Amino acid sequence: MSVLGPQQVLELAQVGRTFGEGATAVAALRGVDLTICAGEFVAVMGPSGSGKSSLLAVAGGLDRPTSGAVFVESTPLAGLGLNELARLRRRAVGYVFQDFNLVPTLTAGENVALPLELDGTSARKAHRQAADALRQVGIPELADRFMDQMSGGQQQRVAIARAIVGQRRLILADEPTGALDSTTGHGVMEVLRARADAGAAVMLVTHEARHAAWADRVVFLRDGRIIDQAAAMHDPTMLLTQAGL
Amino acid sequence: MSIRHSLLALLQDQPRYGYQLRVEFENRTGATWPLNIGQVYTTLDRLERDSLVAKEGDDGEGHVVYSITAAGKAEVQSWFAAPVERNNPPRNELAIKLALAVTLPGVDVQAIIQAQRVASIRALQDYTKARRDTAANQRATDTAWLLVLDSLIFQTEAEVRWLDLCEARMVQQAQAAAAGSARKTSNGVTEDAPLNADSRR
Numbered sequence: 001m002s003v004l005g006p007q008q009v010l011e012l013a014q015v016g017r018t019f020g021e022g023a024t025a026v027a028a029l030r031g032v033d034l035t036i037c038a039g040e041f042v043a044v045m046g047p048s049g050s051g052k053s054s055l056l057a058v059a060g061g062l063d064r065p066t067s068g069a070v071f072v073e074s075t076p077l078a079g080l081g082l083n084e085l086a087r088l089r090r091r092a093v094g095y096v097f098q099d100f101n102l103v104p105t106l107t108a109g110e111n112v113a114l115p116l117e118l119d120g121t122s123a124r125k126a127h128r129q130a131a132d133a134l135r136q137v138g139i140p141e142l143a144d145r146f147m148d149q150m151s152g153g154q155q156q157r158v159a160i161a162r163a164i165v166g167q168r169r170l171i172l173a174d175e176p177t178g179a180l181d182s183t184t185g186h187g188v189m190e191v192l193r194a195r196a197d198a199g200a201a202v203m204l205v206t207h208e209a210r211h212a213a214w215a216d217r218v219v220f221l222r223d224g225r226i227i228d229q230a231a232a233m234h235d236p237t238m239l240l241t242q243a244g245l
Numbered sequence: 246m247s248i249r250h251s252l253l254a255l256l257q258d259q260p261r262y263g264y265q266l267r268v269e270f271e272n273r274t275g276a277t278w279p280l281n282i283g284q285v286y287t288t289l290d291r292l293e294r295d296s297l298v299a300k301e302g303d304d305g306e307g308h309v310v311y312s313i314t315a316a317g318k319a320e321v322q323s324w325f326a327a328p329v330e331r332n333n334p335p336r337n338e339l340a341i342k343l344a345l346a347v348t349l350p351g352v353d354v355q356a357i358i359q360a361q362r363v364a365s366i367r368a369l370q371d372y373t374k375a376r377r378d379t380a381a382n383q384r385a386t387d388t389a390w391l392l393v394l395d396s397l398i399f400q401t402e403a404e405v406r407w408l409d410l411c412e413a414r415m416v417q418q419a420q421a422a423a424a425g426s427a428r429k430t431s432n433g434v435t436e437d438a439p440l441n442a443d444s445r446r
Contacts, residue, residue: 045366047413193377209405210398213369214377220359230363232370 008074009170009201010036010059015068017054017224028054029065030224036203038169041196043204043212046221052205053174055221059203060093060172061085072170090119094163096173100155102147108134108158109143112165121166133161137191153184160191164200171195171202177211189214248280248288250324253297253313257321260301262308263289275375275390277397292317339404343411358412362405369401 017029028051036042046052057063058070061077070077072092077085102111112130117123134140137157147155156176163171173192177185185208193214196202204215212218220228255261255269263285270280289311292298297317301310313321339361346352376394379387 047409207409209366209369210373210402212366213373213398213402215370218366218370220362228359228363230366230370232367232374 007038008035009038009072010034010203011071011074012055012059013069013071015055015058015065015070017051017058017063018066027224029058031068032224032226034059034219034226036170036201038201039196039199040217041193041202041204041215043206043215043218044221045206045209045212045218047207050221051224052221054224056172056174056203056205060095060170061089062095087119090115091166092169094165094168094171096156096160096163096171096176098175098178100159102155102158102162104147107144107146108139108150108154108161111147111158112161115162116166129165130161133165134158136164136194137161138187153180153187156180156184156188157191160188164191164195169200171200173202173204175206176204177206177208185211247324248284249292250321252285252288253292253317253321254324256298256311256313257318260310260312262304262310264308273389275393277393347415354415355412358408358415362408365401365405365408369398369405372398372401 012032012034015029015032015034016027018025018027020026032051032055034042034055044052044055054063058065061070061072061080064078072088075088077088080088103114106114109127109130112133113123113126116126116129121129131140131143134143134157137160139154139157139161142150142154142158145154147158150158160173160176163173171192176192177188180188189211192202192204196216202215204211206212216232218230219226220230251270252266255266261269263282266289267280267282267285289298293300293311295316297314297320298311299314301312304310343354343357346354346357372394376391376398379391379394
C-alpha cells in the first residue's frame with residue numbers, strides 16, 4: 001500500500017487461532033490475512049463453524065490469536081497489557097452482538113454513555129455524545145427508556161448506538177440483525193453503511209447475503225481460511241484501492 | 246417478458262410514438278431489460294394488425310403517434326388481472342449446470358458453487374448500491390425502479406441461499422459417503438468415497 005493509500009484501521013497478518021491441544025486441537029483460524037481501511041465496510045460470510053465469530057473476536061482484541069499478529073491503527077494488540085487492551089477497546093473499537101449485551105438496569109442513554117464514562121469522559125459530555133449516537137440510529141426520543149420498555153429492534157439500535165458512540169474508528173458486528181424483522185435489519189445496515197461512509201472501518205459477520213451486499217468487500221471464510229473475496233465493481237474508490245493506487 | 250402488453254399498458258396512459266415508448270419503458274423499469282427499437286416497431290405493427298392500437302397520425306415532427314383502441318384497453322385489463330404463468334418455470338442455466346455437475350465424475354462442484362456465489366454476491370452488491378443511491382435522491386419515477394431493484398435483490402439473494410443449501414447437501418453427502426466407506430474399511434474392504442459418489446447413478 002502506497003503512502004497515498006487509504007489509512008489501515010485493522011490488519012490481521014497470518015492470524016491463527018487454535019482451541020485445545022494435541023489430538024483434540026481444533027483450528028478455528030488458519031493463516032488469515034485481512035486488512036480493513038478507514039471508510040471501508042467488509043462483510044465476512046461462511047458456513048457455521050467456518051471461523052467467522054473467532055475472526056471477529058480476535059480482530060477486536062476480545063480473544064488472542066495463537067499465531068500471527070493483529071494491528072488496530074498500527075498498534076500491535078499482542079504488545080498490550082490487559083488494561084491497555086481494555087482502554088483501546090473502549091476508545092477505538094465498537095462491538096455489536098447478536099444478543100445486544102445491554103445493561104437492563106440502565107436507560108438507553110446510560111447504556112450508550114457507559115463506555116465513555118468508564119473511560120473517564122465527564123458524565124455531561126458522555127450523555128451529549130450518547131444523545132448524538134441515539135439520534136444517528138433514529139431513536140433520540142427513547143434515551144430515557146429502560147430495556148424492558150423497548151422492542152427487540154429498538155434494543156438493537158441502542159446496542160449499535162453504544163458501538164458507534166464517540167470516535168470509534170473500528171466497528172465490529174456479529175450477526176447484528178439476527179433477531180430482527182427485515183425492515184429493522186435494513187435499518188441496521190443503513191447505520192453501519194453510514195458509519196463507514198463517515199470514515200469508520202466496519203467489519204460485519206453475517207450469513208445473510210442480503211446484508212453482506214451492503215459491504216464494499218465480501219470475504220468468504222471456510223475451515224478457518226479466507227477462500228475468496230468479492231468487491232462491488234461500481235465503486236471507483238474500491239477499484240483504485242484494488243489497483244494499489 | 247411481454248413487450249406487447251408493456252407497450253399496450255404505456256399507450257393506455259397516453260398516445261405515444263415508438264421512440265417515446267422505448268424511453269418510457271426503460272425509465273420505468275430502470276433499463277434492466279433494454280428494448281431494441283426494432284422490437285418496438287415490429288410489436289406496434291402487430292398490435293395495429295390485431296386492432297389493439299391505431300395510428301393517430303404525425304406529431305408534426307415526422308413521428309408516427311399510436312393510440313390504444315377499446316380492444317387494446319380490454320387486453321391490458323386482462324393482462325393485469327391474470328397472474329403471470331408459473332407452471333412453466335423459465336430455464337435456469339445455473340440449476341441445469343449444477344444438476345449435470347453433481348452427476349458427472351471429476352467435476353469440482355464446490356468450486357462451481359463458490360465461483361457462482363462470488364458472482365452472485367457481486368451482483369447483489371451492485372443492486373444494493375443502486376438501490377441505496379436511488380433511494381437517497383428519490384424522484385417520482387424512482388418508485389418503479391426501486392420495485393424492480395427489490396425484485397432483483399430478492400432473486401439474487403434466493404440464488405445465494407440456494408447455493409448455500411447445495412453446498413451443505415454436498416458436504417452432508419460426502420460425510421455420509423465417508424462414514425459408509427469407514428464401515429466398509431472395518432470389514433476389510435477399502436474403497437474411496439468421492440464427493441459425488443451417491444449422486445452418480
